[in-house]
Amino acid sequence: MKKAIVIGASGYTGAELVRILVRHPHFDLSGLYVSGNSLDAGKPISALYPQLGQICDLSLQPLPEKNSEAMSALARSADLVFLATAHEVSHELAPLFLQQGCKVFDLSGAYRVNRADFYPRFYGFEHRYPELLQQAVYGLAEWNAEQIRHGDLVAVAGCYPTVSQLxxxxxxxxxxxxxxxxxxxxxxxxxxxxxxKASLTSAFCEVSLNAYGVFNHRHQPEIATHLGTEVIFTPHLGNFKRGILATITAKLQKGVDDEKIRSAYAGYYHDKPLIRLYTQGLPSIKGVEFLPYCDIGFACKEGYIIIIGAEDNLLKGAAAQAVQCANIRYGLAETLGLC
Amino acid sequence: MKKAIVIGASGYTGAELVRILVRHPHFDLSGLYVSGNSLDAGKPISALYPQLGQICDLSLQPLPEKNSEAMSALARSADLVFLATAHEVSHELAPLFLQQGCKVFDLSGAYRVNRADFYPRFYGFEHRYPELLQQAVYGLAEWNAEQIRHGDLVAVAGCYPTVSQLxxxxxxxxxxxxxxxxxxxxxxxxxxxxxxKASLTSAFCEVSLNAYGVFNHRHQPEIATHLGTEVIFTPHLGNFKRGILATITAKLQKGVDDEKIRSAYAGYYHDKPLIRLYTQGLPSIKGVEFLPYCDIGFACKEGYIIIIGAEDNLLKGAAAQAVQCANIRYGLAETLGLC
Amino acid sequence: MKKAIVIGASGYTGAELVRILVRHPHFDLSGLYVSGNSLDAGKPISALYPQLGQICDLSLQPLPEKNSEAMSALARSADLVFLATAHEVSHELAPLFLQQGCKVFDLSGAYRVNRADFYPRFYGFEHRYPELLQQAVYGLAEWNAEQIRHGDLVAVAGCYPTVSQLxxxxxxxxxxxxxxxxxxxxxxxxxxxxxxKASLTSAFCEVSLNAYGVFNHRHQPEIATHLGTEVIFTPHLGNFKRGILATITAKLQKGVDDEKIRSAYAGYYHDKPLIRLYTQGLPSIKGVEFLPYCDIGFACKEGYIIIIGAEDNLLKGAAAQAVQCANIRYGLAETLGLC
Amino acid sequence: MKKAIVIGASGYTGAELVRILVRHPHFDLSGLYVSGNSLDAGKPISALYPQLGQICDLSLQPLPEKNSEAMSALARSADLVFLATAHEVSHELAPLFLQQGCKVFDLSGAYRVNRADFYPRFYGFEHRYPELLQQAVYGLAEWNAEQIRHGDLVAVAGCYPTVSQLxxxxxxxxxxxxxxxxxxxxxxxxxxxxxxKASLTSAFCEVSLNAYGVFNHRHQPEIATHLGTEVIFTPHLGNFKRGILATITAKLQKGVDDEKIRSAYAGYYHDKPLIRLYTQGLPSIKGVEFLPYCDIGFACKEGYIIIIGAEDNLLKGAAAQAVQCANIRYGLAETLGLC
Structure with a gap:
């Protein structure tokens, strides 16, 4: 059993990590942490998430000061840490944990893109750990398993980037x-x-369906960098709690037909247990809610392809993929604790 | 044409008042106001409510200081004012407007219950205008039309109290x-x-269906006082934007049957255009959304009655009833601008 | 006052027509009809739509037999008819009403595309009235007002085609x-x-968010034909009751910038009261629900444009546009009864 | 390993049974059946429920004719059967399976109430197996474990009755x-x-929030019979997919206070792993979705108590309780495969 802790456990992604880890046969969830000045510090996680009642009886502990001995001790005490924290926070925490020999699985954007101008431009801060950025492994589990197996800092892919790239x-x-x-x-x-969080944008009465971040969402460069080609990315907010549906239109090379497409997907994914290829029908949000899969379907016509991808943004798009990466890192079956 | 202004126009109730008043044939909507330090001051109302684009081109103006000359001038400039403001704010604004001869339609709870201990206990403040409280007319339009016709300060009934009492x-x-x-x-x-408002409680992902304020909601004493009898009131928050459905269980006097119930409702409401009595089926939220009606249906069995009432909480439970009261006050058809 | 009737009044579009027409100052809604063998025949419309209680007290009448004298009499009795019927039904009804001098506003797809292969291929029937198809005016109100003004048969544009083309x-x-x-x-x-209708596809528990009709929806050729250029159209079903949000990606000619786009929209739409151009922010479903507008916004970058359009599918995408066409046909203000 | 089959696997409850059983460590899900003339016969379950893709690869088989040898063979082949079938169907199937020595867990209402007039009056059929009705054990797991342990036919409690009685x-x-x-x-x-099923009542656009079955829902006598006292039961349909929230108002005996209530609940439920007693806050739908628990909270005042209970109607209210009963029947931990 490896000792695992979750930092930022009060958020939606953190809570999903808790739900997964508490039943994981090889990771022992030993502590949940929130920022030291959070009002949630001291509360049982089930006070925030009643659904976790009797499932997890841990309380949210305040994270020690950054350079304190308590922090070092915490880092030493754990084999692996999941950072479900804000980008700026992950940016600072990752080196602290790595220094003490702890494997880090970061769910923020702080170590995903190794490009000088990326953080100032899209995240509003200068990256202070370029050498770590260099070492960080991009946690797109189906594609980077080999690197993940040997990485100490895994920057788990973003929610939109996961489904888009897959x-x-x-x-x-x-x-x-x-x-x-x-x-x-x-x-x-x-x-x-x-x-x-309390925010007018995500208030119940304000949400309907709308595009946002058009031409300037930070996941666009994450996708483009890791694909190695430009993409036009238009995210929308929908009136549902969890899930992402991606509809991708692309131009096919001459002579490419359904069969070649199907064969390409099957070739890469036939042994990937968390990818479900649709042979009839198309993926939908309801197909992936509360599940760790990414579903993929497509249709072609006259030189174009429409690809439909779906995932639970909190699972394959965050917590489940983080645990999948951790499974891979420790040489376990990649779906352990997930299916 | 009477000049009307709305204070607190940035809220959901305020916006509904705007939507109604902008087309009202006898009230001229001449100004929208928000608290002087609101971040919304200066914005067109349609920046907050895109649905009001091309319907209302007014901007939200900052309300003048309480005791300023500008405030007096504002009050004098209007024939009637709708206060869609917080309880404490209405409590202070009502006298200022009344003093300048403006008719006041207050949608808050500040003048609804004329009982000494009510405000400290349920609203957390000592009422400073007991004489006004004395004069205030309770704006339950179907029942207090006579008083409303002669009142200068109408305390429009609360959302739950409206449907419950009707x-x-x-x-x-x-x-x-x-x-x-x-x-x-x-x-x-x-x-x-x-x-x-930005609040975790009403965040999209937090809302499902739950009871709240059990045995201690402030609408309980409002209902009990105006009914003249105790009630047990259990409010719930549901996962929809607008509407209230009330399910009321009561014990019948011996010998009371369907026919007597039906006749009682018909007797009081046959000439009330905003009450719709169901003779078959039962009211639902979808029947009243965006509409100014209160729908009522019932079933009796073995000495008990179940009454189902439905209204749009922002309309019959707030804005539409406020305008209905104003219509009555000015001797107009009570549905003017509403149907 | 012109006498108007609605056929297919039991459907969602029919009910919206009723809601609009019942208050229309120049059209007198004199009859609601449903198919002769409908189980709804004989019921008051408010039995199906409780929201119409006290708003419309008409009952749904069975439509007379196709070639009966009663049908001819019905057609003669009305000045204008709205066909909110299935494509095959509209296809047969339109000539019957036209023959008796009635103006026809058809909300189905039966007369929208004047192309020989269109109906067999996309609607599954051979069109039997090619000369009518020839005369039919395409009811995209902002673009075809001149023709609509002189047309006797207006084929109101489809829901997706309306927002897409606008x-x-x-x-x-x-x-x-x-x-x-x-x-x-x-x-x-x-x-x-x-x-x-009762259908598993639109059952509450089955709906989430998914694409459908990929590369083969019948609105694709409707859009392409009337735009005069091909489009790739991917419709989705969302978990909300009403509204359409369209996200359109297109390639710009060299040198085209925001300013030229804005100016093109303003040039065509500055005098179109039912088009709302966004100068900041982007359209959303909540901005158009229950409203007759089509909202349009856009953003450009590096040679591409993302256009966001929104409309209420039952209003600007159906009933409101039908009435807008009727207003134009009778020389009335085009928003009469709609705003 | 005991061989289990599910009949009626195409329904929502059936699919939940599949999801649970497929991972159950002691039951081997060996077959899924639907009515012989169902259009779903022959399809993989994942064609109906894409969420079950890669989780269950079984197909829906047509149930053999009632008195056929194939049916007897099927019954002999299984150790236990879950009947997620209509009341009339369960009524007929239960004896067939029992005869072959198969344990039956029936999720319908066919064997829940041992009262002569109950079935004709509330289910519309005469019960033909009174002796079985006599032997049937009522599957309210927390209360009838002793009987369930020795029963061959368990009539799993209804969804509303479960939460109400608990x-x-x-x-x-x-x-x-x-x-x-x-x-x-x-x-x-x-x-x-x-x-x-395809039904207008549960069509997406028809659902909002409304009471139904007032004073005549069949779960009222089920609750009253098993509680041994009358209740007034008013069910409502809400605009969400899964979950039941029950708000129960009752009169307390003189002198009963919070402490006595709390102690009563704790006394009965301290060792019941699927009951979660709230010591602060109140249960909500979101707390129980996709979970096997029944959550209970309460508040008292002036002689009355409000009890709030919540469960997932498809789980504790159906599939999870059925498996809980099966676990009890086979002497397993009652939460096996559920938590």
């Missing part, structure tokens, strides 16, 4: 797309993607 | 209920009842 | 788009678009 | 309620309670 990478790798047209990704996310 | 009063007035059992009111309200 | 036509007409890339239309519709 | 029984058993007032149960159920 849909596109097989076709790009096989050269089936005509990339003179950037793939056009339209995606709708449930409101949990905005996090657990 | 369901119960005819039966109580006719002596059909055995009040040794307090009528048991279970009601579910849409989230808009909590107001337009 | 977003794209100004840019195509001004030559601002590089049409070597077909505009890519992703749209999400509320479930009311599927009509009022 | 809330009331401890107080009634301890004599804490003044039953001169029948406990008043108001409950709201998600739409899945209506089953998986």
């Amino acid at each position: 849909c596109l990478k097989p076709l790009i790798e096989k050269g089936l797309l005509d990339l003179s047209l950037p793939p056009i990704i339209n995606a709708v996310s449930g409101v949990s993607g905005a996090g657990r | 369901c119960l009063k005819p039966l109580i007035e006719k002596g059909l209920l055995d009040l040794s059992l307090p009528p048991i009111i279970n009601a579910v309200s849409g989230v808009s009842g909590a107001g337009r | 977003c794209l036509k100004p840019l195509i007409e001004k030559g601002l788009l590089d049409l070597s890339l077909p505009p890519i239309i992703n749209a999400v519709s509320g479930v009311s678009g599927a009509g009022r | 809330c009331l029984k401890p107080l009634i058993e301890k004599g804490l309620l003044d039953l001169s007032l029948p406990p008043i149960i108001n409950a709201v159920s998600g739409v899945s309670g209506a089953g998986r």
Whole structure:
């Protein structure tokens, strides 16, 4: 049993990590932490999430001061840590934990893109640990297992980037797309993607269905960098709690047909237990809610392809993929504790 | 044309007032106001409510200081004012407007219950204007039209109290209920009842269906006082935007049957255009959304009655009833601008 | 006052027509009809739609037999008829009403596309009235007012085609788009678009968010034909009752910037009261629910444009546009009865 | 390993049984059946429930004819059968399976109430197996474990009856309620309670929030019979997929206070792992969705108590309780496969 802790356990992603880890046969969930000045510090997690009653009886502890001995001791005490924290917080915490030999699975964007201008431009801060950024492994589990197996800092892929790349990478790798047209990704996310917080934007009466971050969402460069090609990405907020549906339109190379597409997906994913390829019908939000899968379906016509991808943004798009990466890191079956 | 202004126009109730007044044939909506330090001051109302685009091009103006000349001038400039403000704010604003001869329609709880201990206990403040409280008319339009016609300060009934009383009063007035059992009111309200604000409680992912304020909601004493009898009132928050459904269980006097109940309702409401009595089926939220009606249906069996009442909490439970009261006050048809 | 009747009044679009017409100052709603063998025949419309209680007290009458004298008499009795009927039914009814001098506003797809292969291929029937198809005017009100003014048979544009074309036509007409890339239309519709019927697909527990009709929805050729250029159209079903949000990605001609786009929209729509152009923010479903508008916003970057359009599918996408066409036909203000 | 089969696997409750059984460590799910003339026969369960993709690869088989040898063979082949079938179907199937020595867990109402007039009056059929009705054990797991342990036919309690009785029984058993007032149960159920079928009542656009079955729902006599006292039961349909929230108002015996109530609940439930007693806050739908628990909270004042109970109608109200009963029957931990 490896000792695992979750930092930022009060958020929606943190709570999902708790739900998964508490039953995980190889990770022992030994502590939940929130920022030292959080009003939630001291509360049992089930006070925030009644659904976790009798499932997890841990309380949210205040995270020690950054450079304190208590923090070092905490880091030493754990084999692995899941950072379900804000980008700026993960940015600072990752080195502290790594220094004490703890494996870090970061669910924020702080170590996902190794590009100098990326953080100032899209996250509003200068990255202070370029050497770590260099070492960080991108946690897109189906594609980077080999690196994840040897990484100490895994930057778990973002929610939109996960489904987008899982849909596109097989076709790009096989050269089936005509990339003179950037793939056009339209995606709708449930409101949990905005996090657990008091905010007018995610107030019940304000939510309906609308696009946001058009041409300037930070997941666009994450997707483009890791795909190695430009994409047009238009995220939307939908009136549901969890799930992402991505509708991707792309141009096919001449002569590419359904069969070649199907074969490309099958080739890459036939041994990937968390990818479900649709042979009839198309993925939907209800198919993936509360489940760790990414569902993929498609249709082609006259040189274009529409790919539909779906995932639970809190699971395959966050907590489940983080645990999948941890499973891989420790040489376990990648679905352990997830299915 | 009478000049009307709305204070607190940025809230959900305020916006509904705007939507109604902008088309009202006898009231001229001449100004929208928000608290002087609101971040919304200066914005067009349609920046907050895109649905009002091209319907209302007024901007939200900052309310002048309480004792300023500008405030007096504002009060003098208007014939009538709708206060869609917090209880404490209405409490202070009502006298200022009355002093300048403006008719006041207050949608808060500040002037609804003329009882010494009520405000400290349920609203957390000492009422400073007992003489006004004395003069204030309770704006339950179907029952107090005569007083409303002559009142200068109308305290529009609360959302839950409106539907609860409209369901119960005819039966109580006719002596059909055995009040040794307090009528048991279970009601579910849409989230808009909590107001337009950033709050975790009304965050999209937090809302499902739950009871709140059990045995201590401030609408319980409002209902009991105006009915003249105790009630057990259990409000719930539901996962929908607008509407209240009330399910009321009460004990019947011996010998009371369907026919007597039906006749009591018909007797009081046959000439009330905003009450719709169901002769078959039962009211539902979808029947009243965006409409100014209160719908009432019932079933009796073995000495008990179940009454179902429904209203749009923002309309018959707030804005529409406020305008209905104003219509009555000015001798207009009570549905003017509403249907 | 012109006498108007609605056929197919039991459906969602029919009910919206009723709601509008019952208050229309120039049209007198004199009859509601349903198919002769409908179980709803004989019921008051408010039995199906409690929200219409006290608003409309008409009952649903059985439509007379097709070639009966009663049918001729009905057609003669009305000045205008709204056909909110299935495509096959409208296909047969339109000539019967036209023959008796009645103006026909058809909300089905039966007369929208004057192309020989269109009906067999996309609607599953051979069109029997090619000469009528020839005369029919396409009811996209902002663009075809001149023809509508003189038409006797108006084929009101489909829900998706309305918002799609309203977003794209100004840019195509001004030559601002590089049409070597077909505009890519992703749209999400509320479930009311599927009509009022018992169906597993639109059962509450089955609906979430999913694409459907990929590459083969009948609105694709309707859009393409009337735009005069190909489009890629991917409709989705969303978990809400009413509204359509369209997200359109298109390639710009070299040198086209925000300013040129804005100017194109303003040029065509500055005098169109039912189009609301967003100068900041983007349209959303909540902005258009229960309203007759089509909202349009956009953003440009590096040679591409994302256009966001929103409408209430039952109003601007159906009933409101039908009445708007009727207003135009009779020389009335086009928003009469709608705003 | 015991061989289990599910009949009626295409319904919502059936699918939940599949989801649970497929991972159950002691039951081997060996077959899924639907009515022989169902259109779903032959399809993989994941064609109906994409969420079950890669979780269950079984197909829905047509149930053999009632008196066929194939049916006998099927019954002999299984150790236990879950009947997620219509009442009339369960009524006929239970004896067939019992005859072959199969343990039967029936989720319908066919064997729940051993009263002569009950079935004709509330279910519309004459019960043909009174001796079986006599032997059937009522599957309210927390209360009837002893009988369940020895029963061959377990009539799993209904969804509303489960939560209602779990809330009331401890107080009634301890004599804490003044039953001169029948406990008043108001409950709201998600739409899945209506089953998986095409029906206008459960169509997405028709659902809002409304009472139904007032004074005549078949769960009222089920509750009253098993509680041994009358209740007033008012069910509602809510606009959510799964879950039941029950709000129960009852009169307390003189001198009964919070402490006595709490102690009664704790006394009966301290060792019941699927009951979660709230010591602060109140149960909500979101607390129980997708979980096997029944949550209970309460508040008292001036001689009355409000009890709030919540459960997932498809789990504790159906599938999870059925498996809990099966676990008990086979001497397993009652939560096996559920938590």
